[in-house]
Amino acid sequence: LEKLVKWNGEQHADITPGEFTQLTGRAGRRGIDVEGHAVVLWQRGMNPEHLAGLAGTRTYPLRSSFKPSYNMAVNLVEQFGRHRSRELLETSFAQFQADKSVVGISRQVQR
Incomplete structure (x- = not known):
């Protein structure tokens, strides 16, 4: 990931843990793979604790919406x-x- 902020229509704001999960969701198949990897580009002033919080927080369960017809x-x-x-x-x-x-x-x- 290049940035941990996004434009929300009014200002640049930090991404939420849910948005981080969405962005990194292809870094391994959640629930199947033991681990996945995501790379965040280091930027001046980046707080490692904040990044760890984004990566470690799961605010909602991931559920498939796949319904074969x-x-x-x-x-x-x-x-x-x-x-x-x-x-x-x-x-x-x-x-x-x-x-x-x-x-x-x-x-x-x-x-």
């Missing part, structure tokens, strides 16, 4: 075949979250 499934099968299409859908973040949710519910039922 019938048309998407047909197009995937047409382009990649049934086997590869299934693999693609099974490796989506939405499927990861669904699988994780099922494991959590299963543990609760077993108690």
Whole structure:
């Protein structure tokens, strides 16, 4: 990241932890990869504690909004075949979250 400030329509303001998460969201797949890496360009007057706070604060859970449709499934099968299409859908973040949710519910039922 080049800057930790943005123009909000009235003035330059520090980005929020949520905005930092959005900007660095591709630095690893959250919930899947153990770690991801983001690079912030050092600037004079930058406060390392502030940066650590941005990177360490999670103000909201990340949830997938991916909802496959019938048309998407047909197009995937047409382009990649049934086997590869299934693999693609099974490796989506939405499927990861669904699988994780099922494991959590299963543990609760077993108690």
